[in-house]
Amino acid sequence: xxxxxxxxxxxxxxxxxxxxxxHTLLGTPEWQEARVEVTRDINAVFRxxxxxxxxSGGGEGFSPHGIQSHSPVPRQEGDARFRLxxxxxxGFREPSWADFAFFVGLHASGGNQDGFLPHTLTSRIGEIRxxxxxxxxxxxxxxxxxxxGVPVVFFSGCPAACREIEERxxxxxxxxxxxxPLVLRDASKKRETISRMRERLREKVREMPDPKDPPCFL
Numbered sequence: 001x002x003x004x005x006x007x008x009x010x011x012x013x014x015x016x017x018x019x020x021x022x023h024t025l026l027g028t029p030e031w032q033e034a035r036v037e038v039t040r041d042i043n044a045v046f047r048x049x050x051x052x053x054x055x056s057g058g059g060e061g062f063s064p065h066g067i068q069s070h071s072p073v074p075r076q077e078g079d080a081r082f083r084l085x086x087x088x089x090x091g092f093r094e095p096s097w098a099d100f101a102f103f104v105g106l107h108a109s110g111g112n113q114d115g116f117l118p119h120t121l122t123s124r125i126g127e128i129r130x131x132x133x134x135x136x137x138x139x140x141x142x143x144x145x146x147x148x149g150v151p152v153v154f155f156s157g158c159p160a161a162c163r164e165i166e167e168r169x170x171x172x173x174x175x176x177x178x179x180x181p182l183v184l185r186d187a188s189k190k191r192e193t194i195s196r197m198r199e200r201l202r203e204k205v206r207e208m209p210d211p212k213d214p215p216c217f218l
Contacts, residue, residue, distance in 0.1 A: 007098035014157030015105035016197045048205035096148040100211035108161040109136035115160035116179045146216035153208040171214040175204035
């Protein structure tokens, strides 16, 4: 693998801990729970490649050097190697120091009726089209990173969001995070489901391409 430093963009809707709209609303008990879970998702994603190399989740070889979070990330839950660049509400920090990018917990585009809480930038906009084609936030973010030579190599989100990425960025390793509201009825089943999905994140990120090979998204 070329490079050791990842630029991570994270959101709540496509994370393992978001099951209802309440999980994405600032200040609710559900939101408090979801923001912890998305931080644990980030931990799982960047530790996956370390395990692939026979490491135990720490040490040399990989660093989640930048976290661009659309939702406040609890610092006490994050790995000590995280450096939080930005919280919700502003633009991207200059990313030329990064070797590749992970998009964790993103959602489908506004107008995608199959998505879980789909929107592009804001729910006040029905959808955004470029050259007549509906686009998602991941495309916007990837195109911001492209001029700096930072390719996207991993994406997780609801199944509809993953299908968008498979169509538009076929080189990216994707990991669907299903949203089954029935799981919420049983706390034990919910914990087991989140644990299983998080293990899937660790497995799928190992399938990411070598960053020297995939194109940047333009």
